[in-house]
Amino acid sequence: MSFKDKLLSSYIALEDYLEFDSPLHDVRSNAIKIFEEKGFPTKKEEDWKYTSLNSLLKPDYSVFSNKEKHVELQDVRKYFLHEIDTYKLVFVDGVYSSFLSETTHDTLDVCLMSAAMNKSKYKPVIEAYFNKVAKSDSLTALNTAFTKEGAYIHIPAHKEVEKPIEIINFSTGNEAAMFLQPRNLIVVGENAHVQIIERHQSLSSNAVLTNSVTEIFAEKRAYVDYYKIQNDVETASLIDNTYISQERDTVCRVHTFSFGGNLVRNNLNYYQNGEHCDSTLKGITILKGKQHVDHNTLVHHKSPNCESHQDYKGLYGESSIGVFNGKILVDKDAQKIDAYQQNDNILIDDKATINAKPQLEIFADDVKCSHGCTIGQFDEDALFYLRSRGIGIKEARALLMYAFANTVLESVKIPELKVRINKLIANKIGVSLGFEH
């Protein structure tokens, strides 16, 4: 039985537990139809030209976790941003862990998707926002059909959230191979501010495949600052689908740090529905071994007078593969757009590969759109300069790598997180230099 067939039959099993009269039922059954029709994407599809899912679909994944496994705080504490106080939403094998989490209903809602879907109190929000911005590609549809658990965050108007919110998905490896599908819904009300950190972490070397969907809605003048930390073990793969809907005068920033995992595919989509939106997409990718990271971004400028800034840096070692596929789409009526995209890559070793496809599709004439893409190596002169001052080759390279990635790092607004990422970078490059400011 193929994995697709297994998922289709699992859906039938899941259906028994769901309420038939729920409005979500139609959404689910439409979604599973889309998945049934399209199946998993193949390399024949333009968007998946450089990334094949074939090897990921081979293991016999468990779709629902049967056994629960307890996770001790001391074992996982290092994965939290423990230096500061945060709200936490922790899921273990797709199941909410109240023991590790710290939620709230006090003025703002930081709670569970499962709770939000079943309580009538949240019904208007779910009806207004759920699956409203997500695309109907097969992987997103698959997630929609199986929506069960995830983070539900609702920030009311004019609320500035006083501390960051962490969303952490652990997988314990209690099944030989686990397929996880977290579904997050984040609604940020008018003039509200929020910072969110998202992380996927496997605690064993058993295979994990995560197909995550996050929908973010930013209402007028909202401010969303989102960080994705991808530093998983080498047997864990992630397909992350994020959809951001921006109303007027909003600022939405997403930083993606991809250091770990086997195969990571980031589908990051921005839709600017109102004027004066500002979208920022930044990322640092540092890979080794046979890792494969694919960044697929879309910024859809639907309204005039908006901006978007993209900056992705990649360092590819050993036989790793990097893909960057960035698209800026400007509608006919979206005049006075300032869209910028930069993608710089360094191949460190002979067998590393980079495939880049920065696209512009522009239908409005009064715009300023540009993209730049470079692939190169370390500047020999700079390396020599450092070495002539007594810095070892490894450290000199590390310094240059750090400098290369710094344009992305410097815009991280949570200081403790910045320190944490600095450490991750140093660790990944294999030096003990402290890059603290």
Next chain:
Amino acid sequence: MKYTEDDLKKELETKEYEYGFYTDIESDTFPVGLNEDVVRAISKKKEEPEWMTEWRLESFRYWLTMEEPEWGNVHYEKPDFQAISYYSAPNSKPKYDSLDEVDPELLDTFKRLGISMDEQKKLAGVAMDVVIDSVSVATTFKKNLEEKGIIFMSISEAIQKHPDLVKKYLGTVVPQRDNFYAALNSAVFSDGSFCYIPKGVRCPMELSTYFRINQAGTGQFERTLLIADEDSYVSYLEGCTAPSRDENQLHAAVVELIAMDGAEIKYSTVQNWYPGDKNGKGGVYNFVTKRGICEKNAKISWTQVETGSAVTWKYPSCILKGDNSIGEFYSIAVTNDYQQADTGTKMIHIGKNTRSTIISKGISAGKSQNSYRGLVRILPNADNARNFSQCDSLLMGNACGAHTFPYIESKNKTAQIEHEATTSKIGEDQIFYCNQRGINTEKAIALIVNGFGKEVLNKLPMEFAIEAQKLLEISLEGSVG
């Protein structure tokens, strides 16, 4: 009177195709339709040897198994391949020894195209092969070239006179089954140019081919094969026009360039097929496969000015096989009204120290769509490969679109690749700056568009640069001074 961009837009919308006349030359046209018999008949008509007929049939059989590609960013009604006549030749007299024997009406056509051959003979020193409705009607300057050992003739003549050369190289750069239209061309090509430059020879003059579709209901399928032997140099020009017709005419050409060790080929195109009327009716479908291969230290440079055709689908490419070889691509594509262009290049770096440069300028006006699509691929052995790409788009009016689809693939850590693209319109501040200095808006727009395309126009041979500027002028009438 104040000249604004709206006026320019209006002028662009109302301007008509200047080369839209039809020459009344009696021609020998095949009935419409395509099957093995038609392929055989074309081959027979051209008195081709058996191997050529087989080669065509083989291509035809491949073609039957292939599907029309759909990945382009263009939308059009697919041509009905059974409604096209695959062979049309001017009837009068198939070959001419001197210009005096040429049908006077044909000569008149050339005059109207602005290519008075007498004049060119004297002044420009351009040797020219004219292909009307797929058949080569005149090759000037043949004698001068023969003295140098340069072979420049129609490809059907070359099949007769130099079968070994044709047999050895035909289909080596663009194989028969390369793509749908290349396979079709391989099966039914009726003529084209053949050129061979011997070792160490520097071709003393620009070689040139002029293509024209004259007859209604015909497709033009020409095939160009250009071989530059070791350390030789040639500059080759190609121009195209067609009469205005309501139906869509198909042009599916294949161009193959072979640059051997140390050779240099400069290939320039000014493409001005009929673009259709201002409502998007009629016009030529220009689906062309152009590719060159560079051996050691060789260089191929493509320069193109694309102003015509209803739909253009064309990617002149370089395979940089030999070490130290160089590929260049300079392009200006202008689209107006309902024109659609999906054009760009492929640079495949195989050899060490290979270099490539891509400069692409797109100008879209009216309701047109202009796309750049390019591939830069660095293979694992291409140490120190270097690429620089720049794609700039200029939008005039808010009903048109400009798109960029670059693909960049690197498998070598010593490669250095840079790509940049911008999209903008003519800045109000730029025009203001000119106005302030006493330059009226019309002149200012001309100045800015000229400046925008300068990097590419500069690469054209002198005689062509003038024609290209004239074309830009026509395509964006009122904007270029």
